[in-house]
Amino acid sequence: MTMAQEHRSSTGKYVVVYVCILVIAALQFVVAYSAISGPQMFTRMLILAIVEAALAVLFFMHLWVESRGLLWFVVIFTVFVLLAMQYGWTDSFRLVGGAPWAK
Amino acid sequence: MSQADLTMGGHSAGVMEQPAFSVPAKKMAMWLFIIADTATFAACLVAYGFIRNASPNWPRPFHSITNVAIMTFILLTSSLTMLFAIDASKAGDKARAFRWTMITAAGGILFALLHIREWFALMGEGMTLLKNPWGTGLFGAAFFSITGLHLLHVSGGVVALVAVGLRYQGGRYNSDDLEITGLYWHFVDLVWMFVVPLVYLLNLSH
Numbered sequence: 001m002t003m004a005q006e007h008r009s010s011t012g013k014y015v016v017v018y019v020c021i022l023v024i025a026a027l028q029f030v031v032a033y034s035a036i037s038g039p040q041m042f043t044r045m046l047i048l049a050i051v052e053a054a055l056a057v058l059f060f061m062h063l064w065v066e067s068r069g070l071l072w073f074v075v076i077f078t079v080f081v082l083l084a085m086q087y088g089w090t091d092s093f094r095l096v097g098g099a100p101w102a103k
Numbered sequence: 104m105s106q107a108d109l110t111m112g113g114h115s116a117g118v119m120e121q122p123a124f125s126v127p128a129k130k131m132a133m134w135l136f137i138i139a140d141t142a143t144f145a146a147c148l149v150a151y152g153f154i155r156n157a158s159p160n161w162p163r164p165f166h167s168i169t170n171v172a173i174m175t176f177i178l179l180t181s182s183l184t185m186l187f188a189i190d191a192s193k194a195g196d197k198a199r200a201f202r203w204t205m206i207t208a209a210g211g212i213l214f215a216l217l218h219i220r221e222w223f224a225l226m227g228e229g230m231t232l233l234k235n236p237w238g239t240g241l242f243g244a245a246f247f248s249i250t251g252l253h254l255l256h257v258s259g260g261v262v263a264l265v266a267v268g269l270r271y272q273g274g275r276y277n278s279d280d281l282e283i284t285g286l287y288w289h290f291v292d293l294v295w296m297f298v299v300p301l302v303y304l305l306n307l308s309h
Contacts (some may be wrong), residue, residue: 029172033309052296074137
C-alpha cells in the first residue's frame, strides 16, 4: 500500500468512527426525551457514553494499534479506579431514604 | 565498573532497555496523565451523582438542548480535525498539519465561548455557586465545578494546540509531539461524552 492509499484509508476509518460517535451522541439526546423512568434513562445514557468513549479511545487515541500491554495497562488501571469509586452509593440512597440506619 | 553501570544497578544492559510497552516516553507520560485525569473527572462525576441522588429537590434548569447539542458537535468535530492534522504530519505535509491543528484550536475556542455564554445565561436566571431559583443550592456548585474543570481543560488544550502547532511549523517539534497533543485533545472530548448525559440531559425541564 502506498503512503497516499494508506492516508486515504485511515481518513476513511476516522470519518466512519466519527459518524458512529455522532450517531451515538444523537441517540443520547433521543433517550433524554423518551418516556422512561429516571433509572432506565440513566442506564441507557451511561451505556451509550461508554460505547462512545470506547470508540474514541480505541480509534481516535489509537489504543487499538498500540501494544496489547499498553491497552491492558490503561484498561485495568482505569476500570479498577472507576469501580473502586462506587462504594459510596448505598450511603447516598440512605441519605434520601433515611432508612434503615437513620431510624 | 563505570559510574553508569553503578547507576543502573550494575546491569550494563539496562542502558539499552526498551521503553515500557514499546511506547515512547513522552507518549507514555501523556497516557499516565490521562489515566490520572480520568480519576479526577470520575471522582467529580461520582460526587455529583451522590449528591444528586441524595437531594429530593434536584433542579432541572435546562429548557433546551440546542446549545449543548451544538457544543457537542463542535467538540466531536474538533477531534476529527485533530486526526486530520496528525495524519497530515505523518505524511510530511507540514502546512496542512498546521492548518488542521489551528482549525482544531478554533473549534476549542468556539466551544469555550458557547460554554461561557451558557454560564452567563444561567447566572442571569439567578444561579450562583450556592443558590438557584429551582431547588437545592448544591446544583450550582456541582455544575460550575464539573463544567468549569472541563472548560479549564479545553482552554489549556487550545493553548497547547497553538503552542505545539507553532513549534511544529517552526521545526522544533515533530509529528510525534502533535500526536501526543492530540491524545490530550481526544481525552477532553471523551470527558464531555459523560458530562453531557449526566449533567445536562438528565436535568432537562420537560
